[in-house]
Amino acid sequence: MSYLQAQPLSHAKKVRSLYKQAVRLLQAHYESFDRYEFRYQAVLMRARFDENKNEVDFRKAKKLLLDGQRELFLKSHPQPVKFPTAPGGVAYQRHYPPPDWLLDVWHPLEKAQYPEYFALREMRKKEFVERWEKEYGKADPEVSH
Structure with missing residues (x-):
């Protein structure tokens, strides 16, 4: 935003x-x-x-x-110039970025090709979970979806 x-x-x-x-x-x-x-x-x-x-x-x-x-x-124009990928352009949000969870389902051999990236990613995920639990508390294991 x-x-x-x-x-x-x-x-x-x-x-x-x-x-x-x-x-x-x-x-x-x-x-x-x-x-x-x-x-x-x-x-x-x-x-x-x-x-x-x-x-x-x-x-x-x-x-x-x-x-x-x-x-x-x-003096505005009825059809103003818009870049294709800008808001209002013909290709705006045509290709969404892939969701983050998609990296979680990679095979371990695929992850082994990028060891530093996935080590940092795991560290960031742990930090996120800790921050979440600090702010909102731990999830209740009794409640199932």
Whole structure:
């Protein structure tokens, strides 16, 4: 869940994010039919951002950021550029990573090929069980599933 915001973003990060979104918007509008026009528009966009990069008045900088976000919203593309494996892309979560328990059913000869990895894995599993039992207590052997 790395996409969830854990702390407030600084003004500089918001501006960088706005710039990146603006260039992706330009890419959606121009790149499909004219790469040179896209690059020209991207240079103009960068010049617009560079005009105000040394703004010291925070109120004016905040207003510029909000105006940029509003303009980005108003000029949004009906089919924005999405990377295939990114959320919203055509291949998002197409291949799930294999579950961790799958390593537990490996044959001992297979495990012998990676002795350091499986020794560390066993140690981590023991630490996890100890942490679990410390927090929640031991499992009741009377209860069966």
